[in-house]
Amino acid sequence: MIRLIVYFHQVDDKKTIGPEAFARIAPACPVVADVIIVHNLFDALTSSSSHRLHFLIFDKYLRSLDKVVKVAKNALGLSISNLQLDEGEITLDVDGAVPTQPVLQHVGMSAWPGRLTLTNYALYFGSLGMGSYDKAVRYDLATDLKQVIKPELTGPLGARLFDKAVMYNSSSVEEPVYFEFPEFKGNSRRDYWLDICLEILRAHRFIRKNNFNKIQQSEVLARAVLGIFRYRAIREAFHTCSSQYKTLLAFNLAESLPKGDIILETLSSRLALLSVGGAQHDMTESLHTKQKLKLSPVAILTLGQLGFNSQKESNLGAGVEVVGDICVGETNLLEIAVKKSISDTGRVEAAQATVNQVKVEGIDTNLAVMKELLFHHIAIARHIEHFASWEDPFKSTMFLMLTTLVILRGWIRYVLASISVFLAVCMLWSRLFNRGKPLEPIRIILPPNKNAVEQLLTLQEAISKFEALIQDGNIILLKIRALLFAALPPATDKVALLLVLMAAVFVFVPPRYIILLVYLEAFTRELPYRKESSDKLLRRAREWWFRIPAAPVQLIKNEEKRKKKR
Structure with missing residues (x-):
């Protein structure tokens, strides 16, 4: 950290540095940056500050970070007796202890204040x-x-009214828990x-995911802990909120960044090289020899020097100088992966905008x-529907023959291949002749405005239609269940015989002829000499379907269900 402050004084008279210098030097101190x-x-x-980091701002950040670390150390000492933390468990933050800023736990219909x-x-x-405070639930x-x-x-x-809660759910809890x-x-x-x-x-x-050993697990968690300390320091000092692609938490950032999985894979490969004595090597060795050396668990050692780690982990850093993720004279693979991912972030953000x-x-x-x-697709569907209606026999006949x-x-x-090639040619044509031109917006004719009551009625109607669709789907499934379990034996016999005939057709008839028969039956259904017989056949099938009973359903209340489970 002292090196960073000295570097500020050596850059220029204004005591500022740019992004490249900061990105190269700051990770040398693991507690300051990652x-x-x-x-x-x-x-x-x-x-x-116009994308230049002033020393006063950096000093304010360091003071806030130091304050956060001290608060976390004090919370560690106070919370061991209350929470009975395991060895190596570090208190990262506490909320709800101040009456003016409560935390409410919602479970079902009940809510209760407490400390999180x-x-x-x-x-x-x-x-x-x-x-x-009662005994804490873990x-x-x-x-x-x-x-x-x-x-x-x-x-x-x-009631779902306020967007101010975090939901926690897992297989260990009966129902979701909400922290408001x-x-x-x-x-x-x-x-x-x-x-x-x-x-x-x-x-x-x-x-x-990576099946790390104990030291590697501790290093990953130590990186997460240091990241949360930095996040708290920035939040308390500057009162800023980070967006999805600007978060200060490494694993959250890797989850949201494009190619973030590559960043985690690179980090995993670096963690595989961890060794206690990785930082103690001869600086006169060749670069090829240095690349084969093990790396030191810098995050663990940093937490140990700050007074957080257990005695076992603290002993790892005895006599070892903590050096962060930097390589003098070269760029390590993790830096390269991060730069590639960040270069793609701008395009993603622009597209999301x-x-x-x-x-x-x-x-x-x-x-x-x-x-x-979907105007063009709807138009094509209407043309096909027009052909199938046989209102123009000549066009319908030509379409059927083709x-x-x-x-x-x-x-x-x-x-299908021709359609794909046609679309590709159209795209390349647009790319060649519309280079640099912005897309023209699609003009949409807005529907008439509706007041609140009309909107509620429309929503109610849509919900009713959706409910009716679900009911129809359930009825179909229940009738199929009744057929499978022979609730109506004559109907089950007919369905079983039909399935056997279909199996024979699938075995002995080539697929193209099956497709052709199905297509001809559907397309010629509206022909004048077939319409009457088709309508009668559909009517008989509908009447047969209506005669099939639905399988019974028994609705059980939640309380009765819990009693049965017990």
């Missing part, structure tokens, strides 16, 4: 009792319990806790947009 997030850290520090604590292995929530983040952590809406009596962070304006508290909880969860998933611009509200408006986008020839000759694959 290779994966160093560019985002620089952006956060220089958001108001995050460690590098779990979440703890202690409900507020009579003047003290929500594990380390083991594979299919945990889900995401933002959620909460409110009184289970009430505040008058915004949801920055919720976003902060969501980020740090996901960081720990994703760090453990990264560990399980266009997506956000074209999002519209309202069911009617979205339907109007979709109809306009499609029959395509099916008989086996030209369907060539038709």
Whole structure:
């Protein structure tokens, strides 16, 4: 850290540095920056200084970071007796201890205030009792319990009103648990806790995916812990909120960045080289020899020097100088992977901005947009429907002969290939002649405006139609179940015989002829001399289907279901 401060004084008279210098030097001190997030850290520090980092801003960040570390150390000493933390478990943050900033835990219809604590292995929530906190409930983040952590809406009596909660769900809890962070304006508290909880969860998933040993696991968790300390320092010193691609948490960033999986793979390969004495090597050795040397667990050693690690891990750093993820005279593979990923982020953000611009509200408006986008497809479908109606016998006959020839000759694959080639040629033509020209916006005629009551009625009608579709689907499935289990033996016999005949057809008749027969039956159904017989056949099939009973269904309440499980 002292080297960084000296470097500031040596850059220029204004005591500022640029992004390249900061990205190259700052990761040398692991507590100050990490290779994966160093560019985002620089952006956060220089958001108001024309992309030049002033010494005063950097000094403010260091002071805030030092304060966060001291607070975390004090919380570690105080929370061991209350939470009974395991060895190596570090308290990262605590919320809800101040009455003006409570944390509410929602389980089902009930809500209760309490204190929320995050460690590098779990979440703890202690409900507020009579003047003290009850024994904290532990929500594990380390083991594979299919945990889900995401933002959620909460409110009184289970109402989904306020977007200020984090949901935790796993196979170890009966129902989802919601932690609400009430505040008058915004949801920055919720976003902060969501980020740090996901960081720990994703760090453990990264560990399980790569089957790391004990030292490698501790190194990964130490990196996550240091990242959360840096995130807290920036948040408390500058009151800034990071976006998806600008987060200061390494594992969250790798999850959102393009090619972030490559960053994690590169990090995994570097962690495979970990060794206790990796930093103690002769600086006069050749570069080829240095590349074969093991790396030191810098994050573990850094936490040990800060006073967090257990006695066993603290002894690892005895006499070892902590050097971060930098290589003098060269760029390591992790830096290269991060730079490649960041270079693609700009295009992703620009594309996402266009997506956000074209999002519209309202069911009617979205339907109007979709109809306009699918106009040509709808027109083709209408033409095919017109041919199938046989209103123009000549056109319908020509279309039938052409499609029959395509099916008989086996030209369907060539038709699909021709469509693909045609689309490719159109795309290349547009790329060649529309180079640099912006796309013309699609003109959409807005539907008539509706007031609140009309919108509610439209929504109710849409929900009713959707419910009717679900009911029809359930009835079909229940009738099929009745046929399978012979609830109506004569109908089951007919279906079984039909299935046997279909099996024989599939075995002895070539597929192209089966497709042709199905196509001819469907396309010629509206022919004048076939229409009456087709209608009668459909009527008989419908009547037969109506005679089939549905399989019975028994609805059980939740309480009865729980009693049966017990």
